[in-house]
Amino acid sequence: MPGSSRQIATALQRLAVFWRASQWQVFGAAGLNPTQGEVLLRVAARPERAAELAALLGVSQASLSDTVSALAKKGLVVRRPDPDDGRARRIEATAAGHSLAKRIPEAPEALFGAIAGLGDAERGALLRSLTQVIRSLQEARAIPVQRMCVTCRYFRPHVHDDAAAPHHCALVDAAFGDAGLRMDCGDHETATAEQAALAGARLLAVG
Ligand code: SF4
The missing domain is CATH 1.10.10.10 (Winged helix-like DNA-binding domain superfamily/Winged helix DNA-binding domain)
Known part of the structure; x- marks a missing residue:
């Protein structure tokens, strides 16, 4: 390793x-x-x-x-x-x-504070990378499927020219940026394995 x-x-x-x-x-x-x-x-x-x-x-x-x-x-x-x-x-x-x-706080307050200390671009890049790590673990069946954008049939990564909001959610027909990538979305509908693999590759390849 x-x-x-x-x-x-x-x-x-x-x-x-x-x-x-x-x-x-x-x-x-x-x-x-x-x-x-x-x-x-x-x-x-x-x-x-x-x-x-x-x-x-x-x-x-x-x-x-x-x-x-x-x-x-x-x-x-x-x-x-x-x-x-x-x-x-x-x-x-x-x-x-x-x-x-x-x-009850959703996560440790100190952790929120530490994350808030990062810049927008750093938070977006971190979220994108973690999304990919979790998706890979899902693919390997090491963890259960999570309701994330990258495994959702409505997710369209990097389809807009706007660097601040390059992705698109086809469900609500709205653009969003890396910081808006969802880890647990109630509207998530599971994409096919092929769709998820393509979306994951595009998410990492661009940006
Ligand atoms: S429905 Fe939820 S999980 Fe699917 S792309 Fe839209 S925001 Fe992401």
Whole structure:
């Protein structure tokens, strides 16, 4: 492995350790373990089907069911029939769940501060590179599929001349820049493997 790859992997590992320690602290103060906290934040953002949520988090459905039951006992989530599929159920945050979720930061404040210290171009380049790393891990089936622009059938990378907003979302018919690349979009629809590979290659090749 090239030296720079090892250094980047080490840097990511340092961030992961920091993030995990921070999660234990923040979620622990809210009376939750990290998995419960992650589930609560996700369903507070939008209701999720159990199977899809388990896949996103990379846990078994049985494990997710235990977590949801624990959150339901605390009065933070409920299981309801999915309005789009009568046979499925989705998990929703209760009013108490929404209230608690609002008080939990999505990520460590110190990390937001450090990222905010970067310039716009640096943030955009970092997001683009991380998107590609995550997509490669998805392709290798090392992590579950995430709802990112680069794997979305609506994503059109580098189709506009505007350097500040070269990409296009065909769903909302709008241009956006690297800093707008989404890591978890509720409107995401999975592209074919060929489409995703082309989009990923174009995203990296240009700019
Ligand atoms: S629908 Fe969401 S994930 Fe897909 S291209 Fe648009 S912003 Fe990106």
